[in-house]
Amino acid sequence: MTETIVELRDLRREFVVRRPAPQLGSVRRLPLAGRLRRTRTVVAAVDGLSFDLAEGAAVGYIGANGAGKSTTIKMLTGILVPTAGTVRTCGLDPVRRRRELARQIGVVFGQRSQLWWDLPLAESFRALAAIHRLPDATWPARRDELADRLDLGGFLATPVRQLSLGQRIRGEIAAALLHAPRLLILDEPTIGLDVLSKERLRVFLSEQRALHGTTLLLTTHDMDDVQRLTDRILVVDHGRLVYDGTLPELAGRVGAERVMVVDLVEPVPSLGPIHGTRSVAVESDGLRHRLAFTPERTTAGAILEAVGRRGQVRDLAIEEPDVEDVVRRLYLAQSPRVSGDPAAPPRPPLPA
Amino acid sequence: MRLFATLVVLGFRRWSTYRLATAAGAFTNTVFGLIKASITVGAIGAAGGELAGYDALTGATYAWLVQALVAPVNVFNWAELALRVRDGDIAIDLARPMDPQFAYLAGFLGRAIHQFIPRGAPPLLAGALVTGLALPSTPLPYLLGVVSIVLAIAVSFSVWWLVNLAAFWLIELRGVLTLNVVAMGILSGLVIPVHWFPDRLATVAALTPYPSMLQAPVDVVMARAEGTAALGVLAVQAAWLAGVLLLGRLVFARGARKLVVQGG
Numbered sequence: 001m002t003e004t005i006v007e008l009r010d011l012r013r014e015f016v017v018r019r020p021a022p023q024l025g026s027v028r029r030l031p032l033a034g035r036l037r038r039t040r041t042v043v044a045a046v047d048g049l050s051f052d053l054a055e056g057a058a059v060g061y062i063g064a065n066g067a068g069k070s071t072t073i074k075m076l077t078g079i080l081v082p083t084a085g086t087v088r089t090c091g092l093d094p095v096r097r098r099r100e101l102a103r104q105i106g107v108v109f110g111q112r113s114q115l116w117w118d119l120p121l122a123e124s125f126r127a128l129a130a131i132h133r134l135p136d137a138t139w140p141a142r143r144d145e146l147a148d149r150l151d152l153g154g155f156l157a158t159p160v161r162q163l164s165l166g167q168r169i170r171g172e173i174a175a176a177l178l179h180a181p182r183l184l185i186l187d188e189p190t191i192g193l194d195v196l197s198k199e200r201l202r203v204f205l206s207e208q209r210a211l212h213g214t215t216l217l218l219t220t221h222d223m224d225d226v227q228r229l230t231d232r233i234l235v236v237d238h239g240r241l242v243y244d245g246t247l248p249e250l251a252g253r254v255g256a257e258r259v260m261v262v263d264l265v266e267p268v269p270s271l272g273p274i275h276g277t278r279s280v281a282v283e284s285d286g287l288r289h290r291l292a293f294t295p296e297r298t299t300a301g302a303i304l305e306a307v308g309r310r311g312q313v314r315d316l317a318i319e320e321p322d323v324e325d326v327v328r329r330l331y332l333a334q335s336p337r338v339s340g341d342p343a344a345p346p347r348p349p350l351p352a
Numbered sequence: 353m354r355l356f357a358t359l360v361v362l363g364f365r366r367w368s369t370y371r372l373a374t375a376a377g378a379f380t381n382t383v384f385g386l387i388k389a390s391i392t393v394g395a396i397g398a399a400g401g402e403l404a405g406y407d408a409l410t411g412a413t414y415a416w417l418v419q420a421l422v423a424p425v426n427v428f429n430w431a432e433l434a435l436r437v438r439d440g441d442i443a444i445d446l447a448r449p450m451d452p453q454f455a456y457l458a459g460f461l462g463r464a465i466h467q468f469i470p471r472g473a474p475p476l477l478a479g480a481l482v483t484g485l486a487l488p489s490t491p492l493p494y495l496l497g498v499v500s501i502v503l504a505i506a507v508s509f510s511v512w513w514l515v516n517l518a519a520f521w522l523i524e525l526r527g528v529l530t531l532n533v534v535a536m537g538i539l540s541g542l543v544i545p546v547h548w549f550p551d552r553l554a555t556v557a558a559l560t561p562y563p564s565m566l567q568a569p570v571d572v573v574m575a576r577a578e579g580t581a582a583l584g585v586l587a588v589q590a591a592w593l594a595g596v597l598l599l600g601r602l603v604f605a606r607g608a609r610k611l612v613v614q615g616g
Contacts, residue, residue, distance in 0.1 A: 074443065077446075077447050078446070078447075079443050079446045079447060079611070080611065081609050081610075081611075095609075098446065099448075099449045099450065099451075100449070102447055102448050102449040103449045105447075107447045109443060109444070112440065112441050112443065112444055113441075113444070114444045114447075114448075116362060116366065118365075118366045118369050119362065119365055119366060119369070123362060123365065126358065126362075127358055127359065127362055130354055130355045130358035130359070131355060131448050131449060131450050131455075132449060133354075133355070133449075159369070
């Protein structure tokens with residue numbers, strides 16, 4: 001039986017935005033009223049969110065910039081006080097029992113560092129071990145395990161300020177996992193990483209989950225992260241939950257397709273039907289073909305083989321739909337009139 | 353305690369990586385010590401050889417000791433917390449199972465311990481060579497002096513902490529920080545001993561924690577305050593420390609509740 005590790009009910013967080021007041025023709029009651037008065041706009045960054053996360057789940061939390069993802073995470077961890085609604089993380093009220101909660105969760109904010117900038121990476125682990133009160137008998141073994149799996153050995157003695165971005169992010173993730181948290185929250189962990197580093201990080205995270213049963217909550221703009229690491233996705237827009245389900249369902253619903261771009265040695269005006277694909281475009285008089293496909297229906301290998309039977313392939317590339325694209329399609333799907341595509345079939349309402 | 357000790361050590365090590373900066377700071381402290389000792393001795397000479405209990409030698413000693421303590425007590429700048437609030441990194445501190453005030457105090461003490469010898473010894477050495485130093489010959493003033501110096505450093509931290517907390521409500525803090533430096537510079541005894549102040553200014557100073565940062569430890573080390581008087585000085589320092597730390601905790605809790613983490 002799985003327990004609920006995160007529980008949100010009608011969670012809301014407002015921010016006050018102040019702007020100079022517009023010029024009004026009204027009578028000013030005070031001499032300085034016109035100069036001092038500013039309009040006070042209340043913006044709800046998170047606007048009535050409710051969802052549960054089961055212990056051991058891996059959940060992708062996605063949405064456009066400013067959709068309310070980071071604000072939600074800060075409320076889950078007790079850093080921000082909700083304006084209304086309730087949140088419980090690991091069974092605790094995060095704001096009131098922030099320090100207690102901090103022992104059970106690990107957080108990586110992709111844009112911020114929790115490492116000691118001036119000091120060798122190894123010192124940060126020593127400090128975190130003390131902060132989390134980890135026993136001296138056990139934490140060095142955990143550090144060594146993380147150093148081994150994340151390949152930190154080569155730069156444990158290097159000051160953090162001299163690490164490359166990829167090295168630092170690996171250090172950050174190790175730092176968040178040193179105390180073996182029940183819940184790992186990653187806010188854009190792969191941002192700015194190269195393909196190889198991203199891949200290694202994903203392999204590591206999958207491994208950790210299999211090994212320790214860590215619950216994972218991930219915000220990302222990277223479709224591959226979502227695909228490889230999560231089994232459920234939540235999409236937020238303007239602080240509201242607009243989708244809760246699996247990625248294939250979402251991709252199927254909004255038509256998130258990959259595009260294989262094939263360059264041929266000799267032009268072929270038409271490749272004819274290839275199972276599971278749709279020809280998007282034929283360019284350069286048949287030298288370049290763009291084929292859209294969804295990974296659920298066929299594989300890149302099968303397509304390549306089929307194309308190979310019709311002409312010799314010189315080069316190929318696969319274009320990924322990014323999360324923004326899927327989210328944008330989802331937003332459009334929710335308000336069909338905005339889509340501007342009269343041919344689009346009416347879509348069923350989405351579970352939210 | 354293990355956490356506190358670890359954070360003190362890290363504070364020490366963070367600063368020990370910047371050797372050139374330490375050397376430059378020590379040089380500056382010594383040069384200013386020379387200037388201040390000359391001015392102090394000159395003022396005492398103009399006053400007829402003695403001023404509020406300081407003669408030429410004890411006056412010069414006062415100036416040199418203050419110069420030796422300026423760096424460990426951290427009179428001129430501490431904006432670490434304010435910067436973290438401003439750029440949102442305070443979120444990292446809040447996501448840790450520790451008390452931020454306690455953790456930053458440990459780091460501040462670690463920094464002070466690092467500064468103590470490399471920034472403190474050169475001015476004292478220069479003082480011993482140039483003007484001579486009038487220091488007590490019994491061990492007690494030094495023992496009490498160490499306690500008083502630690503309290504002075506902690507009082508300085510507690511005041512800087514409080515001033516830094518303005519960052520929860522203001523974006524630009526330079527004005528507030530500068531105001532604190534000016535107040536500290538005048539009222540702590542940095543420029544001239546608090547004992548030289550006219551009555552009104554002395555009253556103002558006594559109503560602030562600033563004299564506890566420099567005047568108090570120097571009085572204890574020089575045995576200007578001895579025995580029970582020295583214990584009285586320590587008690588005043590401890591009282592300021594407890595009061596300002598507590599105020600800092602309350603304000604921090606208020607600030608954290610209205611926190612808007614900047615920069616996503």
